Amino acid sequence: RIVEATGVVPAVNQIELHPGFQQREARSYHEAHKIVTQSWSPLGQGKDLLTRAPIVRVADKHRRSPAQVVIAWHLAHGLAVIPKASDLEHLSDNFAARDLILDEEDMAAIDALDSPVGRLGPDPRSFGG
Ligand SMILES: NC(=O)c1ccc[n+]([C@@H]2O[C@H](COP(=O)([O-])OP(=O)(O)OC[C@H]3O[C@@H](n4cnc5c(N)ncnc54)[C@H](OP(=O)(O)O)[C@@H]3O)[C@@H](O)[C@H]2O)c1
Structure with missing residues (x-):
């Protein structure tokens, strides 16, 4: 809507994005317009997502x-990822995800977790009203 209304292409769009809600349509629009996709709630707010079987299986394998698996998934998809951590161990765990490389099988298992009803936060289309 910003592009249509103003002709200005934003450099970055920060949207809710995690394996349970992957925003494929927005990502492909961003790719076509060279907009960086930045994931918010990238760990799914640190809740159920981190206990989903495919993610735990990939974590155990590596x-x-x-x-770390979820952060590596974001990075492998070329997404800018800024997880929130107030616990110091979480913080260092998250930084250490940078050298984790997932293989095709891992990525496919996590890609398959996408759900149209996976949104956890507010929907910007109805935000505030
Ligand atoms: N633009 C927007 O409208 C918007 C909306 C929401 C969020 N955001 C942004 O997105 C980022 C984070 O989103 P978020 O706070 O909703 O959720 P998140 O990053 O998906 O998850 C944060 C939760 O995960 C836990 N966690 C972090 N590292 C962990 C680890 N290694 N192992 C286990 N649990 C871990 C945290 O626990 P501890 O705190 O105990 O470490 C916290 O409870 C922030 O930068 C925020 O500003 C933007």
């Missing part, structure tokens, strides 16, 4: 935490 001997890493589920949060």
